[in-house]
Amino acid sequence: MRTTDETTGATAEGEGSRSATWRNWSGHLRCTPAHWLRPRSEQELRDAVRGATSLRVAGSGHSFTPLVPTDQTLLSLERLSGIVSVDRERRRAEVWAGTTIAALGPLLAAEGLALANQGDIDRQAIAGAVATGTHGTGLQLGCIASRVVGCTLVTAGGELLRVCEDENAELLRAAPVSLGALGVISRLELACEPRYNLRERTWVEETDALLRRFDEHAAAHRHFELFAFPFTGLALAKSLDREPFAPLPEGEPESPGSGFARLLELNRQDPQAARRVFAEKFAQTPPSEGFGPSFRVFPSERTDLFNEMEYAVPLDGAVDVVREVLAAIERADLPVLFPIELRTVAADPLWLSPFHGEEGERFATVAVHQDAGLDFEPVFAVCEPILRAAAGRPHWGKIHTLEPAGLAPLYPRWDDFRALRARLDPRGKLLSAPLRRLFGESVAASAEAAS
Numbered sequence: 010m011r012t013t014d015e016t017t018g019a020t021a022e023g024e025g026s027r028s029a030t031w032r033n034w035s036g037h038l039r040c041t042p043a044h045w046l047r048p049r050s051e052q053e054l055r056d057a058v059r060g061a062t063s064l065r066v067a068g069s070g071h072s073f074t075p076l077v078p079t080d081q082t083l084l085s086l087e088r089l090s091g092i093v094s095v096d097r098e099r100r101r102a103e104v105w106a107g108t109t110i111a112a113l114g115p116l117l118a119a120e121g122l123a124l125a126n127q128g129d130i131d132r133q134a135i136a137g138a139v140a141t142g143t144h145g146t147g148l149q150l151g152c153i154a155s156r157v158v159g160c161t162l163v164t165a166g167g168e169l170l171r172v173c174e175d176e177n178a179e180l181l182r183a184a185p186v187s188l189g190a191l192g193v194i195s196r197l198e199l200a201c202e203p204r205y206n207l208r209e210r211t212w213v214e215e216t217d218a219l220l221r222r223f224d225e226h227a228a229a230h231r232h233f234e235l236f237a238f239p240f241t242g243l244a245l246a247k248s249l250d251r252e253p254f255a256p257l258p259e260g261e262p263e264s265p266g267s268g269f270a271r272l273l274e275l276n277r278q279d280p281q282a283a284r285r286v287f288a289e290k291f292a293q294t295p296p297s298e299g300f301g302p303s304f305r306v307f308p309s310e311r312t313d314l315f316n317e318m319e320y321a322v323p324l325d326g327a328v329d330v331v332r333e334v335l336a337a338i339e340r341a342d343l344p345v346l347f348p349i350e351l352r353t354v355a356a357d358p359l360w361l362s363p364f365h366g367e368e369g370e371r372f373a374t375v376a377v378h379q380d381a382g383l384d385f386e387p388v389f390a391v392c393e394p395i396l397r398a399a400a401g402r403p404h405w406g407k408i409h410t411l412e413p414a415g416l417a418p419l420y421p422r423w424d425d426f427r428a429l430r431a432r433l434d435p436r437g438k439l440l441s442a443p444l445r446r447l448f449g450e451s452v453a454a455s456a457e458a459a460s
Contacts, residue, residue: 038073047087076444209247326399338391
């Protein structure tokens, strides 16, 4: 039996059997777990964790790094979805970990609430987005995990561990962005905002002009980002600004679509021709405007598959990083049609957050994409040294080559996190081989710690 979650792209063949195959959205990652379990309740989740020898958790498959693949037990939380409870006075909502961001928006709106920020993809499971430090854009806005005020973990032993201001508060800065290595998140409590509308504006401008005024645009709008297209000298700017909530007719907001699948096909055969066609069409793109509830305006449709690398760098100097990345791609004459994306994010105190920093500190994220139909390694190999030289920290869900020796200096609480992980899961039940390498741990070390 073959099943596909059409909202996420995660695929299963022969659920629960040795023939089951999981793949991520882009198709870059695959695995054949011995067991694929989909618990329907928190108790079933606890039983599944307690009974497993080794396990990983799958969200919606929108990560490009090997956080999920395992040949042992794979857990999907898709059946643990929806709102657990709402505190309207405190503007907080407790939600099940498997709830997708797309499903969460309307549910919160029905309660008069909304997420403070989100990215332009909404198919991720909320727990996966939190655990990897996923973010949107906005100088005054942190990543999604920065709004976590509580969570419930199922530990490696199958016990429930509540983490919030009143219980195990010392773990509140470690548990949200944890890559699934401290426990399986079953519930999240989120600090929300009153529901609101967003007005979206997009326009095309010369890349150099937009980069020169990037700080000005970022300060003038609640959300601002730009997409600089290699070989064109042009970029797409996108701003979002908050307006009072007002009910609108059902349907999607007017906003620019993607839709350059045919150009991607041409790019695989004749990059020079694809660049010429794209540059001509892109230059003629008219300004656009969209308006609607935040949860409908934030996301953009993503039908063209890609693989992605993204680093968070200090805001000062981020524009120069984008210039260097563009120049490197063009100098190497690489077949890249996807844009270089530049966004802003406020600092947070979370131990493994790419945005870990002092209050008031600001970061920018620089993302590089490559068509899933082409080899991404030549592109990322050219760009990653630039991102690393800028003191960049990688997005945990996006491709990077950093090893423990390179990661530890970037995260002041790296060793504290590793110690906490070893205390909560001494046998390494929640660690796959890639995660063991990431944290610099061996199977022997986990066995010794557990004895």
